[in-house]
Each structure stands twice: as C-alpha cells, then as structure tokens.
Amino acid sequence: MKKLFYTLAAVGFVIVTANSARSQEDVVDIHKQIETLGNTKPIPVALSGFTGEGAEVLKFDLTVQGFSFVAPDAAQYLISGSDAGVVTGSLTDKFAKRVLLSRSYNGASLRRQAHAFADDIVFAITGKKGIGQTKIAYKSQPAGYGVGEIYVSDFDGANAQRITKDNAIVAKPAWAPGKLALYYTSYALDNPDIFYHSLTTGQRSKIAAYSGLNTSAAVSPDGSKIAMVLSKSGSANIWVCNADGSNLKQISHGDEDSSPTWSPDGSWICFATKHSERRRLAKVPAGGGTVQYLNTTGAPNPTEPDWSPDGKWIAFTSQMHDFNLCVMPVDGTNTPAVLVEGQNPSWSPNSRTLVFNRSMGYRQVLSVLDVFTKQYKDCARATGSSSQPAWAK
C-alpha cells in the first residue's frame, strides 16, 4: 500500500494547510450511526460556496459515502468554502457548534483537491478513510460485446486511461494489492489467458495460459497468490497458484464453478457453484479442503461474490428477473440484503461502497453504491459499454 501511495502521491500530491488552530486532528467527533444494509438514513449536510468542479466532486464523493445534501436549516453539518482557483473549505458541526475542519488545498488538480477535502470530511465525521483518491480498473467494449480494452480511472470514472491496445476480448481485471499492476484475461493470443500487467513499466507476462479456459483472476490480499478458473482438467474449476503462475493447485471440483474471491485473511476462497441442483455460493480453504455452502436464501442464482476487505460482508449478484446486487454478512447472521439492480460488485478499500455495472439500455455503465443508504451515482460516462470494475486496494 505504501508503494501505491507514494506512486499516486508522485502523480498528484495535494498539499493540505490547516487554516485555523481550532481545527485539530484529535478533536474528531465520530458520527454515531446505526448502519443497516440498505436502510441507513444518510447524514444531512449543506454545501455552500462551491460552484464548479469542486461542488460536483464533493456531491459525488459524499453521496456515495452516506451523506445527503439538504438546506442549511435541515443539515447537521455545514460544508462551506470555495473552489475558485484552489479548494478551501471548512466543516462545521451545527449541533455541537464547532468547526471540525478548516483547510486549504493546493497542488495536483482542482478535482484532486476536492477529493482530498471530501476524504477529510468523511474522516472527520465517520472516522473512516474516504475513497475520494482511489482508482478502479474495468473493461470497456465499443459494441457492448466482443472486443474491448482494459481501462484505469479515478473511482468516479474521471481521468480514464486505456491501458491495453490489443483489439481483443478482455475480461475481469484485478489489482495486485498495493501495486500499480493488474491481472486480467485477454484473448489476444487466441485463447482466454491470464496476464500480469505492470502499469509503471508496461511489461506484461503470462500467468495462466493453459489449454481451455483461463479467467477470473482474483489476487490474495497479501498479493502472493492468484485464484482463478481453469478448465485444463476437463471441467471449469477453481485453481490457485503463486503470483508468478507457479505452484498450481486445483481447489474445487464442482460441475459449475466460477468467480473466486479471497477472504481478507487469505484463508478462504468464496466462489459460485451448483449444489443439489441449486446455484449456490460456497467457500473452501485456500489450500483446498471441504467445501461449505453459504446461505443465500432470498437471493436466487448467486454469482460474482466479492469479499469485503474488513471481512464482514460478501457482495454478489443475484439473478432474478434482472440482476441485483446483494450483500450478506459473512457470519451468516442474516440473509442477504437485495440492494439495487446491477452486476459485478467490487468493494472499496473501506468496505462501505461498491463499484458495479448496471444496464442502461443495452449497454453497461459503471456506478458507485453506498451499501448502507443505497445511494448510488453513475461514474463519468464512457463510450460503449463498461463493466467488471475492480477497486484498487
């Protein structure tokens, strides 16, 4: 993570200046919020003084982290400042009658400064690290199917950058934790193979290029191992190998396995499968062992599980008439909460927000969802169809 931070910092460093001695980092009130999936009331804030890109960024970032924008008299917190030239801003707790933050930002872009301010607001109110300065990777297809390319952008879709140019079918990008590097599937060599791609050198190498299917790479949280779907044994199953492709081992033997994801401690792999004629989510020890089936009652046909970095939740896609995003507690204490229409959920580093894709006509757009308030916003629109987002962690 340090390496990623420094690399990002080198690209665009935001310099923060405290405007007032009254705002000290140690006097932070943690907003007491009872967080229920899909039912949490947003925290009401009022925004004043921001007019341009700064206002747009603040509204996006705070909406998808559980805040709602209301008139000043209905607000609990007041956010005021300016985005003329550089971002300056303050945050006031109206009830406690106290200024929690008063800062100015310079360096990098105005957009980046506004994201940094949003992160400071989130931290001051919730005590959680904000997502404003994080990155995602995804695939984009001009026709909605067929050939596409892998892209990297800010989490809100801004500053999108194409990082492949193969004119091939691509799938399922996954970040190497703490590194500017991706794993993804590409048909560039006329077979679905998994590649590693350094985003600092551009160097690529094959990780899995066995006969048949090689896809759905998922990187272990410490970056040392890759789980994926291979069909080299004659059926599509979950396999695990070292980050460089060595030490390959088959760990599932179901008829219909897909989409592996790691528990944050690296000890389990959750995946989609079929059991007793029903589509199920299951987990298996990462080194192989007995498969345990998870209770997803109320969310039929689960696929695409993604385990949250804090270990509490598994997000997945349920196929009813449409596709729906669902989140369930890992400990099985509750059945899944069905949140919004969409597919391909990927958790933010702070385990509060999901990036996913949803249908707009016959194409897919990326969107960001706060799982507690169910508030979501679409990412900056790209041409074609964008899907399979992966949040950098």
Next chain:
Amino acid sequence: MKMNQIVFPLALALAATLATTGCKHTPMKVTPIYGSQAPNVGGENGGPTIGGGGVMGGDGGGTGINTSQGGGNTTGLDEFEGMIKDPAALAAHTIHFAFDSAAIKKSEDSNVSAVASALSGSANDKLLIEGNCDERGTEEYNRALGERRALAAREALAKRGVSPDRIRTISYGKDKPTDPGHDDAAWSKNRRADFILLHPKP
C-alpha cells in the same frame, strides 16, 4: 440447526424420489485436456512473452502483443498451432442448448454424429469447439458456461470414438453472439457450440 431440520427431510424425500424414478445425476465425465502445459512463469526473469502494455500517465496504449519474444510459447496449444481454420465445413452442424444448460440435447445427436464422421474421415484434421451463451447470465458465469458447453460437445464426440486429443475448446461467453438481438429468437441462436474444422498447414 433449524436449517438442517428442514433441509434433511427434504433431502431424504428428494433422494427417495430420485431412487424410485431412477433419474440419478451422473457426474459429468471429465477428460483432461491434451497439451495442458505450464505457462511461461516469471516474465521478468525469463524475458517477456507478451509485450507492449500501456503505462499509467503514458499515452494510454502500448504496441501489439509480440508473441515471438522470449520464446513465444503458444497458449498450450502447440499441437494446433498454425492449423487452418475452416469454419464453413461443419457450420451446418452447430448444436444449440437449453437456457443455462450445457447438456447435449437428444435432438442434436445427428449433428454430433456428423461432426464425428467428418473427423474420422480425415485423420489429419483436428477440431476447435467454440462454446457460446446468450446474454442472460453474468459475464464470468457465462464464460464458464460456454466452456462447459464446448467440453460437453467434446465428451459427446469422445463417446463416438473421436480422440479428445484432437479437440481444442474455447469459450466466448456472451462475447460472440451470432445474433445481436435481445429476444428469445436471438437468445436461442446464441446458446450454441460451433465446430471449426482445423486443417494441417498445406
């Protein structure tokens, strides 16, 4: 505990039903794929085998992939490398599948037999089976489903005496629809396995 109490009698009932109807689930026969080779591991030591990716902050795109670099191993398909694709030869024998199913329907028997006899009649030819799905179903699920369809077709051919070593499979998931429409007619056409005859290089 409550769950077990409900599920167990259900499981018993189901088992009893299956036993009396004789409709038991036979595990899919699995034939390992010929030529599954280890990938080129550790590109940084062994030299890159795929070149020219983009970098962040760069111009956003690299050059194409250079397969000849670093030994240029194929994707585990050496036996098939350089063969000429003949998509027309068996185009009439594309087989179709039920929704979310990789089972070969009885009605496809004649197509499978036709493909088998085409292969038995030309010992130097090989076969590429392309598995495809309709657009209903999540992306990676469908990528696995397409592979299951291609593998099921391969097993059906193996039962008719075709050596599985002559067959390569590829799944396109929902990325290669034959009909880009969004209705039942398009979907039923897209749930398919295409047979591409491979001729040796002349």
